[in-house]
Amino acid sequence: MNRFTFFWAVRKILRRSRLTGCMVLICLVTAPLVLALVFSSSMMAGITNKYIYLSNGHILVHGLSNIEPDKTNIIYVDTVISGSALAYSSDSTASFVIKGITNSYFNEQRQKQLTFITEENINQSNLSGITLSRKTAENLNVKIGDRIALMIVPDSSNSVVAPKIVRVNSLFYSGYDQLDENLAFVSYDYARTLFPSEESISTEILLSNSLMDKTNVITSNFNDNIKYSTWDQNNISVYQNFVTSRQMIIIILLLISCVAAYYSANIAQQMIQDDMVEIATVKLIGGSNKLIVASSFISVFTVTLLGVIIGFFLGLFISFNIGPFLSHLAESGISAFSYYLLDFDITIPYSDIFLVLSSLLIISVISIFISLRKTKRISPIQLFTSL
Amino acid sequence: MHPLEINNIFKSFKAVENRNEYITILSGISLTVETGKSVSIIGKSGTGKSTLLQIAGGLDKPTSGHVFCDGVDITTLNDSKASQFRNRKIGFIFQAHLLLDDFNALENVMIPALISGKSKKQVLDRAKMLLSDLALEDRMFHSTGTLSGGEKQRIAICRALINEPDIILADEPTGSLDEENALEVEELLLSQVKKENRSLLLVTHNIEFAEKCDYMYLLKNHNLELLREKN
Incomplete structure (x- = not known):
């Protein structure tokens, strides 16, 4: 040139x-x-990530599981109870999935996905508490401390449908209202009373980020009797x-x-x-x-x-x-x-x-x-x- | 071998009005330009002077005949080879200065040398010397837009000489200049060509300019007629 x-x-x-x-x-x-x-x-x-961390984890094992975190591939394992509910306030109604969780559920990674709104000066109450999404609270026109009625969709034909009164203890928002308005959290023990069937129990497994698209690396080690689904299968339409x-x-x-x-x-x-x-x-x-x-x-x-x-x-x-x-x-x-x-x-x-x-x-x-x-x-x- | 040897050149065009009819422009023209000699061609407008010059420079092909430049038949060269050949062996000067506006005076002079593959360093001294010889030393770094017509034409002369070509082909080089500038450019062109021992083929309407050359021809009736030869 x-x-x-x-x-x-x-x-x-x-x-x-x-x-x-x-x-x-x-x-x-x-x-x-x-x-x-x-x-x-x-x-x-x-x-x-919102769906993975708040909805079903990377892998959702149906039923109880003895899988333990190994801190390298499997980071967190949480047992949850979930079921559907209708909520009634004096003004409105809403439907969502109630997830019963233990204290360890909101680990560091999940907390990154959420913001909690709490109030320190709410009255003591014997009612069980529920954490609603900010969007659901808006829809129901309730605030922290207010009471709502839950109509539990029964998980077995033997259950009697009866309303349960709960108090809104705190609110959360993840930034994605579409997911938020379908989710509410209660304590694991209270959820056990709402959804007594064993089928309501599942185990959410969170993996290291590098394994997000390689869940089969983990599931290939599962026993044949473990029933599970992965995040892309659980949210197939979104995926x-x-x-x-x-x-x-x-x-x-x-x-x-x-x-x-x-x-x-x-x-x-x-x-x-x-x-x-x-x-x-x-x-x-x-x-x-x-x-x-x-x-x-x-x-x-x-x-x-x-x-x-x-x-x-x-x-x-x-x-x-x-x-x-x-x-x-x-x-x-x-x-x-x-x-x-x-x-x-x-x-x-x-x-x-x-x-x-x-x-x-x-x-x-x-x-x-x-x-x-x-x-x-x-x-x-x-x-x-x-x- | 001569810098330029034109052998029995014919050139005709199809008539615009009747495509079966041919108009003859040049008919069996032969001309030799020897080393260090200047040749001028005069003639009325439309007689084919510029066409002859274009054929001599390999810009146009003759209908028949050959043009030898330093022994090479340039009528047989393809466009690419003809370009390379022109770059090394022929310098052109036209009525329009045809300088490139993106470059200053010095760069315009150096362009043919850079095209031939020489480095800036190799040609800088010669370009400056040429510009000095043509009294343009204080205009070297001026953009072409700020120069007068006479200065632009002198830069075009420097550009034509930069690669030390065997022959300079000049088509009405003073045609667009006023009398004073025209005279100056004429003198500078002829003296520089003599100084560097180059050959010159000049086409012009200006008889006084033409008479300053070693040989003066008249192009008439499609052929050349020698009018004058300097002793």
Whole structure:
């Protein structure tokens, strides 16, 4: 490659406002692409975690189990009792799953997923306590200290359906109302009285994060008589929705990146049109077609690459800062946000970003080269007809 | 071997009005330009002077005939080879200066050398020397947009000479300049060509300029007629 090739390419980048415009546009396309990928992946990971930690664990063993935590693969094992209930307040009704838990249930990992609201100065009572979600409390129009009636859906035909009065001891919210409004917590012992059947007992197992997608590593060691289901089986519709959504998002983003790549090619084409006289002059003084194509390619591809890199970091910057902003909007009463999980940890889906951005660059390379083929048709003789 | 040898060149075009009819522009033209000699061609507009120059520089192909430049038949070269050949052996100067606006005066002069693969360091001294010879030492780092027409044309002359070509082809190099600038550029071009012992083929309407060359031809009736030869 000739020295003049780079020299000319650099000058074009510095002097052509069209190229600066191209870089800004590619950057403005890339940043939302990265933001969309980071935001959707993080939100999906966040929701998945909420379901895992608050709903059924990574593995749900049906019935009691003697599985013990090993602190490396199996981190926590908790026995829970669960069943469905209808709740009545003086104003409204709600239905949810009641989970009976021991004191150790809200371990460090689960506490990260929740915020508890308690009040210190509530009156003493002989009534059993219940922890409702903030959303359910809103729906029932109750607050801490209020009483509600529970109508337990019987877990055996022998049970007598009778209302139970409980007091709201505390509230929780996970940031994801859709999950919250289907969940309430009571003590393990009280749950035993509500759901006496053995079938209501299950064991929630939490694994180390690295084993999240490899639950079979653990379940393959289970005895044949252990009945279990994994987090993706327990929440099959949510899981399938995520898989499909992720695929659709990537396809849409690939299409958007194709449009951005086409724009780069279009810029290359317009540049050739603008530089017709210059290209013919360079050919006249001995520049080969290869040199002209290489120089134009370097200039357009460099601005595309710079646009992608700047857009990538801009997208990451926005991703890391948009959560609190959206939470603030949701808090300010915009109802559209209330069913979205907004407080989640940002996880960067490197492989997805690499796939989308490398596609953008590869399609750019191909389409820029196709556009630059036109330089072959420019002849120095045109200088005498065009001037 | 001569810097330029034109052998029995014919050039005709299809008529626009009747595609079966051909218009002859050049008919059996032969011309030799010897090393260190300057040759001028005058003639009325539309007689084919520029076409002849373009064929001589390998920019256009003749209908028949051959052009030898330092022994190489440039009519047989493909576009890429012709470009490389022009870069090394031929310097062009046109009525329009054809400078690249992205570069300053000094860089414009160096471009043909950089294209040929030389480094900036290798050609910097020669580029500065040429610019000094043409009284442009204080304009080296100016962008082309800030230069006058005469200065741009002098830079074009430096650019044509930078690769030490065997022959300079000049098509109305002073055509767009006022009388004073035109005279200055004429003198500088001819003196520099003499100083560097290059050959020059000049096409012009300006008879005074043409008369300063070693040989002066008239292109008339599709052929060349020697008008004057300097002793």
